[in-house]
Amino acid sequence: MDIYSGPVFEMARQQFRTVADHLGIPENERDRLLYPKRAIAVAMPVNMDDGRTRVFRGYRVQHHLTLGPTKGGTRFAPNLDFGEVGALAIWMSWKCALVGLPYGGAKGGVACDPRTLSKRELEAVSRRYMQEMIPFVGPHTDIMAPDLGTNEQVMAWFMDTYSMFQGHAVAEIVTGKPVALGGTVGRREATGRGIAYLVARALEAIKLKAAAATAIVQGFGNVGAVAAVTLARRIGVRIVGLADHTAAYYDAKGLPLDAIETHTHAHDGVLAGWSKEMLIGGNELLTQPCTVLVPAAIEQVITEKNAGHLRCRILAEGANGPTTPAADAILDQRQDEIFVIPDILCNSGGVVVSYFEWVQDLQQLFWTETEVNHRLEQILEAAFQQVARRGRNDRVSNRIAAMALGVEKVRAGKQLRGLFP
Numbered sequence: 517m518d519i520y521s522g523p524v525f526e527m528a529r530q531q532f533r534t535v536a537d538h539l540g541i542p543e544n545e546r547d548r549l550l551y552p553k554r555a556i557a558v559a560m561p562v563n564m565d566d567g568r569t570r571v572f573r574g575y576r577v578q579h580h581l582t583l584g585p586t587k588g589g590t591r592f593a594p595n596l597d598f599g600e601v602g603a604l605a606i607w608m609s610w611k612c613a614l615v616g617l618p619y620g621g622a623k624g625g626v627a628c629d630p631r632t633l634s635k636r637e638l639e640a641v642s643r644r645y646m647q648e649m650i651p652f653v654g655p656h657t658d659i660m661a662p663d664l665g666t667n668e669q670v671m672a673w674f675m676d677t678y679s680m681f682q683g684h685a686v687a688e689i690v691t692g693k694p695v696a697l698g699g700t701v702g703r704r705e706a707t708g709r710g711i712a713y714l715v716a717r718a719l720e721a722i723k724l725k726a727a728a729a730t731a732i733v734q735g736f737g738n739v740g741a742v743a744a745v746t747l748a749r750r751i752g753v754r755i756v757g758l759a760d761h762t763a764a765y766y767d768a769k770g771l772p773l774d775a776i777e778t779h780t781h782a783h784d785g786v787l788a789g790w791s792k793e794m795l796i797g798g799n800e801l802l803t804q805p806c807t808v809l810v811p812a813a814i815e816q817v818i819t820e821k822n823a824g825h826l827r828c829r830i831l832a833e834g835a836n837g838p839t840t841p842a843a844d845a846i847l848d849q850r851q852d853e854i855f856v857i858p859d860i861l862c863n864s865g866g867v868v869v870s871y872f873e874w875v876q877d878l879q880q881l882f883w884t885e886t887e888v889n890h891r892l893e894q895i896l897e898a899a900f901q902q903v904a905r906r907g908r909n910d911r912v913s914n915r916i917a918a919m920a921l922g923v924e925k926v927r928a929g930k931q932l933r934g935l936f937p
């Protein structure tokens with residue numbers, strides 16, 4: 517299984533080992549639970565605008581097929597490899613099981629920097645990727661969704677490419693597509709809204725008032741921007757820090773979200789160029805005082821270097837894998853307990869509403885946004901309570917509690933189905 521290597525896979529492996537030890541899972545069962553069932557790599561030739569033919573690397577990893585089709589995002593990022601995609605697929609499995617969805621985890625993507633591609637090139641890469649994946653995906657096999665570097669438009673191209681090969685529209689092949697193509701209302705906002713809901717629950721749990729709370733959000737894309745706006749407008753939290761890959765801003769008095777959104781809409785979605793006075797270093801921002809810190813960009817940003825210096829009360833993990841195991845160990849030992857909402861719970865709103873989208877597409881029966889949000893909150897509430905209860909009963913961190921719940925369900929499914937042949 518040495519195709520899976522690198523720091524992100526190592527992190528997923530280490531977390532699994534800790535949970536497997538906690539659950540007393542025999543060595544004999546561990547590899548079967550951890551290692552992905554299928555890993556697909558494709559070479560994708562694409563005609564570029566300058567006349568060259570460039571060959572991109574595309575990946576898809578399907579972690580387990582025990583409880584239903586696999587489900588997971590598609591990431592367009594420069595250094596993507598099997599290690600990163602494999603880890604993300606594994607986390608997706610624990611997440612789906614935790615919130616009770618009938619899916620195994622998957623993840624995939626293309627090693628490319630979408631910001632350097634023209635719109636035509638991006639469309640060509642997207643279509644070629646889906647075309648290469650057609651033998652391996654399907655509405656009852658593996659369903660894709662957006663992730664870092666992809667969006668509703670990319671999902672629309674995926675859906676069109678798959679549908680053209682089938683000869684009819686197959687909306688249920690991807691989620692996170694535009695509502696006009698069978699997407700669901702509330703999907704685009706779901707991950708950020710879910711984060712805000714869970715932050716409100718965490719504030720209640722540690723008896724802090726939202727009106728007196730502040731937040732710093734790293735990442736101003738699909739997840740981070742909606743999380744920041746919902747935290748501010750629906751929960752009443754003051755946003756004091758924001759960052760993306762181009763700039764970071766901090767103001768203890770609060771940042772004007774309306775003005776920042778107007779700026780990003782006019783500047784390709786990026787924060788750079790909005791203010792000189794409030795600029796701060798990206799790493800420095802993470803250790804500024806705040807009630808809630810929301811890493812909502814990339815993996816491994818809370819490390820052994822800064823975990824001891826965080827000055828938040830709640831760490832709400834919007835991104836997948838933002839906290840390394842070494843940082844976890846430091847957080848666990850801090851006297852001033854930080855309430856961690858672990859990634860597989862915190863950002864699960866996205867896959868929950870993706871599931872709603874798939875169900876609606878299969879039934880051709882569409883729900884209102886009120887229904888979507890209500891059902892989302894019911895699922896998040898149940899998962900939040902289960903994690904809190906499990907953490908208390910087993911005297912473990914929220915991360916171990918959440919992962920234990922997820923791993924147990926996958927394990928039970930494998931035991932009941934047995935080993936074929």
Ligand code: NAD
Binds near residue numbers: 738739762
């Ligand atoms: P996105 O591409 O829409 O946005 C990513 C944001 O992160 C951008 O603002 C980008 O500038 C910023 N960023 C990138 N590198 C950075 C850096 N080094 N420092 C600071 N900011 C940086 O992606 P997204 O869909 O918002 O996903 C963000 C995270 O949330 C990822 O970890 C993803 O796996 C996870 N996630 C996404 C969803 C979803 O529904 N989109 C669901 C669950 C989890």
